[in-house]
Amino acid sequence: MGTPLLELRGINLGFAGNTVLDNVDFTVGRGVIASLIGPNGAGKTSLFNCITGFYRPQSGSIKVDGHELMNLKPHKVTQAGIARTFQNVRLFQQMSVLENVMSGSHCHSKAGSIEAILGLPGQRREEAMIRAHAIECLEFVDIAEEVDRDATNLAYGHQRRVEIARALATRPKLLLLDEPAAGLNAGEKQGLLDLIGRIRDELDISVLLIEHDTGMVMKISEHINVLDHGIMIAEGAPKEIQANPKVIEAYLGQDDGENLL
Amino acid sequence: MAQTRSNAFNNIIAQFNEPWKRYIAFAVIIALLLMAPISLGPYATVILTNALLYVVLALGLNVAVGYAGLLDLGYAAFFAVGAYTVGILTNTFGLNFWLTLPIAVGAAAVAGIIIGTPTLQLRSDYLAIVTLGFGEIVRFSARNLDITGGASGISGIEQPWLFGWHINTPFEFYYVFLLLAIIAVVVSVRLQHSRLGRAWLYVRHDEDAAEAMGIDTVRIKLAAYVIGAIFGSVAGVFFAVNLGAISPESFSFQQSVLILMAVILGGMGKIPGVILGAFIVVLAPELLRDLGEYRLLLFAVGLLLVMLFRPNGIWSVKGK
Structure with missing residues (x-):
């Protein structure tokens, strides 16, 4: 497939001495539906914000289609082909x-x-x-x-x-969805799954989602990355992730743990 | 009680939601304004001319405040830029009035870019402070520079000629300002319903979401600020030739506040509201003139009541 669509290398992000993302490497291939999961506070949305230019990582490199995005403003990132939604829907009022x-x-x-x-x-x-x-x-x-x-x-x-x-x-070439299923009922979730599939199949847009509903993630994703305390602890196909002991450990004691296992 | 009255008023405003009703209302208002000087006499004509000047100023400020949500407390500075540009260029350098007009537009745009570029990256409250300072800087400069005539300002500004017609009576100026106001309304409507106008609203409602949609928010805000500045400058140009004399005190902080009041009173971002606001801030003190000393007090109380009962301005329609 040549170069990946999105490629992050060595992303470090911290606020006031607290490390949020620790040397994160991350890639999204072309034409895939990928997911980023992890316990609450793992840094998933922060990683989204780094990709889309809302946060500026202290170091690292972010490339889309081989073009460097580091230090670009959010509108430039959008123009480069990455679109996003927000965790709490942010439509323009009135x-x-x-x-x-x-x-x-x-x-x-x-x-x-x-x-x-x-x-x-x-x-x-x-x-x-x-x-x-x-x-x-x-x-x-x-x-x-x-x-x-x-x-x-x-x-x-x-x-x-x-x-x-x-x-x-x-x-966009790549669509980032930040918890798109939050607050949806079962029927709406199924509709969302269909929609995400169609976005990839009919529009040829790669999709990366952050999602808490691990059942949904396992169903739809072809590739999953797991983030815990700012560290990328695992990546692979859904089956591999479900069997990965590190992932199970990260989710132990979490509400989501049961869903995953 | 206040609630029902408020609803009744909303119903009247809602009547103008249909385009054809709006066009008829617009035509009737223009017809009335065209005939006003003939039936009302010279004194009322001068007052109405002033009201039309405020319509242009308020619509200009509305682009920045109402559309893009940029609180500008020094708008009179751009008004001054236009007035002094024409005063200096025609009096000191003997330039033709019509040549000074594009120069005044350019000067306002440059001033807007110089002030706007560094400050529009800041949050809106900082912008208010910077614009307040800018307004005072312009006024103090005008008062202390030789070229602007110091505290006494510039007098003897020649009234313009247009193809052999000397525009020099109050009646003629009334129609000049009426034309300017109509142009300001048309430009405002066109901008509001354009890609740029929508971008201002996106930025005002949610700057982050607007950025995420690929909108260069700083540039969009700068466009609003500069376009507002140009409106103010053009109004200043005609203000200067109408009076024939200008002084720094015409461009005080009170002036900026009065224009802002017209915008907020009528309803930010709503063209009919802003026009109404401009007429109120000019006409209300005149209509209350018989009350002598108490008129400003009464005016102030009236303003407070309006803000209390219609916090989004007089012309605020639910949902839109």
Whole structure:
């Protein structure tokens, strides 16, 4: 497969003397669905924040498609092809579902103030393109009928879908989902599994998720990385992870431990 | 009681949600404004001209405060940049008025970029302090420099000619400001419904999420700040030629606060609200003139009551 899609080497991150990530190496291949798991406070979201540019690791290297992302601002990381969702859904309030998803096209369009004020044909075409692309993304996640509703008034499961549509609108190569199943019921979780599969199969986008629901992780992931106290303790296929004694030890005494075993 | 009255008012505002009703309302207002000077006489015309000036200023500040959520406490500085640019260039250097207009726009943009670039990386509260300082720096500079005429300012600024027509009566200036206000409204509407306008709202509602969508938040905020500055500068240009004289005291902190009040009172980010706010801050003290000394007190109490009962501004519609 050549170079991996995402490659992290020797990531060190600390806040005020506390080590959060300790020399983490991490790769995500092309066209895979991968997961990052670990007990609470293991540093999973911190690792996400390092990849997406929200945190700046003290040292290390982060490459997507061979391009160095270290020290890039979050919007540059998105432009390089990595989109994300947030652990607590963060939609833009008082804006419609459509307007929320239209934000994803921002980095693929360019009309500025002058074009907008004059309403030039190019700007109008671009607006139509942004709108059409947003609707396409909403159709893909299956909530196109809600376009005009206030996004934050939707049912929670639908808000999560809007957030995924919004991330897809940025046309990523890699989609990072931070606990996408949190707060969803069993039916919605199944729907999410199907959606993640379709994102990879139909859109050819690699997916990396952080997830607490280990049952779901085992079902969907082709590759799993386990983080504990900022150290990457295991990686491999779901079967290997389930049998790995280090992983079992890390989860012992945790609520999630039983689910895993 | 207050609740029901508030709902009734919301219903009136909601009437304007349909586009065709809005266009009719807009047409009626413009028709009334076109006829106003003829029926109301010279004194009212001057007051209304001032109100229209505030409409332009408030819509400009609304781009920064209302759309992008950038609290600017020194907006009068940009107003001063425009006024002094035209004053200095026409009086001292004998430049044609119409040539000074693009220069004033450029000067405001440069000033906006110089102040905005370092400060827009900070959180909004720091921005408020820096802009407050900037406003005072501009005013003090104007008062102490020779080129700006010191404390007495610049007088004898020539009124502009347009194809042989000398714009020099209050009535003519009224229509100039009416045209400026209409342009400001159209520009605001266009910006609001554009990619840039949406980006301002994304940044205002959730800066991190906006960043994650690939939006360069610093650049987007700078655009709002600079566009607001240009509105202020253009208003300053016409303010200077209308009065024919400017002095530093026209660009005080109170001026910045008054413009900000128009924006907040009417409803941040809502164009009809901001226009209403501008008319209120200019007309209310005039209408209360008979009360003499008490008028400012009464005005202040009125403002407090509005903020108490309609904290999102007079023109705040639920859900949008």
